[in-house]
Amino acid sequence: MMANPHALIEGVAITSFAIRSNHSFIYLRGEVVHVYRRLLQAVREAYEAGHLGKNIHGSGFDLDVTVHAGAGAYICGEETALLDSLEGRRGQPRLKPPFPAVAGLYARPTVVNNVETVASVPSIIGNGVDWFTAMGTERSKGMGLFSLSGHVTKPGQYEAPLGITLRELLDMAGGIREGHELKFWTPGGSSTPIFTQDQLDTPLDYESVGAEGSMLGTRALQLFDDTTCVVRAVTRWTEFYKHESCGKCTPCREGTYWLTQILKRIEGGTGTQADIQQLLDTCDSIAGRSFCALGDGATSSIVSAVAKFHEEFEQHVALGACPFDHAASALFEYGAEEAVEEPVADAAAEPEAAVADEAAEEGEGHTPDDYDGTAAISALNEFARVNDPKTEKDA
Amino acid sequence: MTYDSATLEQLAKDADDIVSRYPVPRSALLPMLHLVQSVDGYVSPDGIAFCAKRLDLTSAEVSAVATFYTQYKRRPNGEYQVGVCTNTLCAVMGGDEIWRRVSERAGVGHDETTADGKITLERLECNAACDYAPVMMVNWEFFDNMTPESALQLVDDILDGKDVHPTRGADTVADFKSVSRVLAGFEDGRADEGGLAGEPTLAGLKVAKERGWTGESK
Incomplete structure (x- = not known):
């Protein structure tokens, strides 16, 4: 979208023509302003060239983007x-069904596709279906980034092509x-269960990755070497899901909050052996019970990391500290003596209101630091047990 | 509302432009909140009242939307929104150390603004540029492959009032209000500034060319 936004716009035009849609929207995250500048310009240029608008090139087809x-x-x-949001x-x-294809934007039939998908349409039209399906595997056809x-x-x-392996990609x-070995990696971004060296030769297609217990997802392969603390990585991912949980459903909103509390305890060296099992129990209360896939995704890295690196979690508990030197993971050198404790912000420079607001946002206003959340977690687990379809069947 | 008549007139004209892009007026709310930030530097009570009146919503309905999205600021924002990615990938590659040093230098923590109003600091969630890690963003322009040294230089330059230059983006970073106006959907004529794709974006293409691979060969 930054370097060649017209490929996307061409894909939008073709796709809209195929489904007879007269208004399409490109929803771009707001945190990439230069990409937005270029998309705005490219759409304007497409209108000026007659590729968008009324009666496109005399076809009788109208399209606004x-x-x-x-x-x-x-x-x-x-x-x-x-x-x-749109x-x-x-x-x-939203609750599904109805799915967007039945009742989507303004309750009208709507096709929602990923930008990568839509941008690949012009090359498929140009080169033909056989060209596209010659790549990939029997069931996962074509190529991807x-x-x-x-x-x-x-x-x-x-x-x-789909079906390539990490070993081939690394080549x-x-x-x-240099000087390090692969320790763990995500095949499809942080919401997919982690892999290790054991999956270096797993074909990266939907079926093979699924058979190995993960998902191809976004194909965001994040690779971490032997210097990386898996507890640190998982804790940070979980903080992300806590931050991004929309708050609509209880298992995700409360669950990601408590997962973060437990993980921070373990990473910081104040966790207990029981905390490790508690992590899995809490994940079990979220996965399959959240309103959308965000909650499920939040548990993926935790469950897979505990399964594959259980001893590393135990080590944090036993040592009462993280056994890894974080500086060794960084891409630049910095001395251990420089890495002193987190600096405290200059409180004098801050208006009081700002400090108060932050506390409220972090949800610390109503939760004392020494409260370990046992009661809330028990309640959450009880909620999950009562609402478990299996429990209902038994009853 | 306390807007003067010229400001209000311009706001109304811009709001009409935004509303005209959508089949249903309420869809204009997100860009209109960016527009309000381009005038006030945050989502002000006046701005909320303006959006509510124009879209025939209650101020509670507008506030509910404004408080959901992290880019809408609830108190006057710094001239430069400086973010250090501390999500897993960037944090491990050195983002945590960069954050520590930057926060120390600026003298503020997450979601806090320097006394001179120059910088609002933020621990960023993933900005989808992991292949350029560790990443920083200033007013939503990319600063790639950062080190503590380059990060501190960036902060010093902003505090000294110098122009700063993104790795991938416009030639210089525009201020928070100007960038907010772009996000409201108003072009600023700077789309052609800066290069095309960065090196990691083209890494695969480069290998394919070196090895003579084409899409048709299989």
Whole structure:
């Protein structure tokens, strides 16, 4: 979208023509202003060239395209939350069914597709279906962008047929950074269960990744080497889901909050052995019970990390500290003596109201620091037990 | 509302432009909140009242939307929104150390503004540029592959009132209000500034060219 926004707009025009839609929207997250500038310009240019607007090139087909900037909410990547946001509301997911294809934007039939999907349409039309289906596997056809990041020599975007393996991708990307080994990685972003070296040769298609217990997801391959603390990584991911939970459903809103509390305890060295089991129990209370996939996704990295690196969680508890040197993971050098404790903000420079607001946002206003959440977690687990379909059947 | 008549007139004209982009007026609310920030530097009580009146909503309905999205600020924002990504990938690659140093230098913590009103600091959630980690953003322009040194230089330059230059983006970073106006959907004529794709974005293409691969070969 930054370098070639017209490929996307061409895809939008073709797709809209195919489904006879006269108004399409490109919903872009608001935190990438230069991409938005270029999309706005590209759409204007497309109108000026007669590719959009009334009676496009004498075809009798009309199409308007509106480029809409969001305002900082990860959940708006969920298709129905996106639709609510586009309607000028809080971006919270809708109950499905009805699915967007039946009742979507303004309750009209709506097709919602990923930008990568739509942008691939012109090349498929241009080169033909056989060209596209010749790539990929029997059931996962075509190509896609594999995004490699982290402890890899040449991070970046690698477009490849579905079914390629991480070993093959690493060959293109110059391997894991020198002197280190791959420890764990996500096949489809932070909401997918983590893999290890054992899955280096797993074909990255929907079926094979699923058979190995994860999901291909967004193909955001985040790679971490042997210097990385898996507890630290999982804790940070969980904080992200806590931050981005929309608040609509209780299991996700409360669950991600308590998961973060427990993980921070473990990472900080004040956790107990029981906390590790508590993590899994709380995940069990969220997965399959949240309103949308965000809650499920929040539990993926935790459950898979505890399964694959149980001893590392136990080590944090036993040592009462993180056994890893975080400086060793960084891509630049910095001395341990520089890494003193978190600096305290200059309170004098801050208006009182600002401090109070922050406390309220963090939800600390009503939760004393020494409260370990046992009661709330028990209540949550009880809620899950009572609402468990299996429990109902037994009763 | 306390807007003077010229401001109100311009706001009304811009709001009409935004509303005209959508089949249903309420869809204009998100860009209109960006518009309000481009005038007031945050979502002010006046701005909420203006949006409510124009879209025939209650101020409670507008506030409910404004408080859901992190880009809408509830108190006057700094001239530059400076974010350090501290989500897992960037944090592990060094984002935590960059955050520590930047916060120390600026003398403020997350969601706090320097006394001179220059910088509002933020611990960023993922900005989808993991292949450029560690990443910082200033007013939603990318600063890639940061180190503590380059991050501190960036903060010093902003505090000194110098122009700062994104790795991928416009030639210089516009101030918070100007960027908010772009996010409301008004072009600022700067789309052609800056380069095309960065090196990691083209990494796969480069390998394919070196090895003579094409889409048709399989």
